[in-house]
């Protein structure tokens with residue numbers, strides 16, 4: 254069988270890591286399915302068996318030595334089927350190349366498979382990219398060809414694998430031998446990250462075959478290395494990484510969300526699918542306040558779920574919290590059954606049917622929507638069916654981190670606050686979706702006064718606090734913003 258031709262362009266600096274380079278070269282030359290050529294760009298001459306050519310390069314700034322490997326790759330762009338770049342201490346295995354070629358065959362053009370790099374000592378593997386707030390994007394899981402892929406926000410992997418086609422495509426957009434743009438990564442790292450940052454090819458890691466997509470950095474450098482400024486250790490342990498990957502795999506959001514790559518994209522998708530009445534900017538509120546809310550203990554409760562869009566969004570965004578979806582699943586409560594009488598209640602047929610459809614959506618339809626976003630069967634989601642004044646007094650909700658009120662009425666808004674406000678934990682968000690409607694706003698105001706709380710709300714777009722004592726602030730039915738919120742003290 255004809256072997257694929259593989260060019261390995263490696264960089265070496267000085268003598269300190271020659272033993273690693275030896276190991277890397279030996280491994281590359283042991284590949285069975287590839288005809289491997291190894292070229293090393295080094296600042297010193299090398300005599301290592303297995304290397305096909307050494308280019309001794311003297312540079313005033315050795316940080317730029319890795320970039321010279323891109324020149325090597327470009328010079329041979331037509332002569333090989335697949336190319337790799339690596340620092341002298343990155344241990345490529347044959348399955349890395351196999352997998353890259355396999356994934357490339359079915360991934361869309363705007364996706365490229367990549368790795369995470371790790372170091373290993375007697376305590377196990379440690380992932381170098383896990384530091385300084387770099388993390389998985391938990392809304393990024395995509396399924397391609399039956400495999401799950403996800404995005405990790407640190408793109409650095411000290412290596413690169415590209416096929417000939419990918420190289421030629423990149424060469425049409427950029428001069429491959431130079432840096433593609435101003436990067437957040439150092440020039441040393443940028444040799445590998447440019448392709449992910451500037452070529453409209455998002456780096457994804459195959460998480461359903463995670464073991465095949467990690468690569469060892471042979472030295473033990475970062476396991477105990479602390480960040481100069483923060484003092485934070487520059488890597489994360491395998492146990493944490495495994496937990497995170499399992500969490501990603503469990504999101505199972507691989508159906509409708511296949512092509513969704515960000516929470517903003519998810520919000521747009523939910524809006525376009527007609528499963529939420531919220532508009533795009535309103536979804537920014539929980540995204541922007543993600544850290545704050547995540548640190549609050551407790552479940553997420555939405556009262557007034559309609560087709561489920563907002564609850565679906567919150568379930569995917571806060572993927573380790575329980576979600577309660579409380580709704581009658583039959584629209585407004587008949588006025589003779591409500592807890593509070595209020596003249597301005599608009600439980601009229603006209604109000605029960607908006608431009609997006611009827612207000613009453615069956616529980617089956619809502620469950621189907623959750624299923625479409627890969628969430629049905631997720632033990633975190635509970636559907637509480639019934640009018641809030643009947644269900645909430647006995648609901649087994651204990652602690653709340655987000656309470657979303659969206660029932661478009663005076664009586665039900667007060668019912669929710671009466672029953673659930675005490676369960677909201679300090680720091681928890683109470684979001685009044687329909688603070689823009691007079692009847693709901695009057696209930697909110699009544700509650701704030703009754704509980705001796707400040708007559709203030711947070712602006713949902715800026716998070717700034719505004720007073721409700723001085724009259725309207727915006728042209729809505731009530732004069733106040735939809736989705737205004739308070740934070741429990």
Ligand SMILES: C[S@@+](CC[C@H](N)C(=O)[O-])C[C@H]1O[C@@H](n2cnc3c(N)ncnc32)[C@H](O)[C@@H]1O
Pocket residue numbers: 528529530531556557558559560561562563564579580581582583584585586612613614639640641642659660661662665
């Ligand atoms: C404006 S919609 C909710 C919109 C939804 N949050 C979204 O993401 O689009 C109002 C919902 O409140 C529900 N509802 C109204 N009064 C209720 C009550 N007293 N108890 C339970 N649900 C109620 C309706 O069935 C309807 O689904």
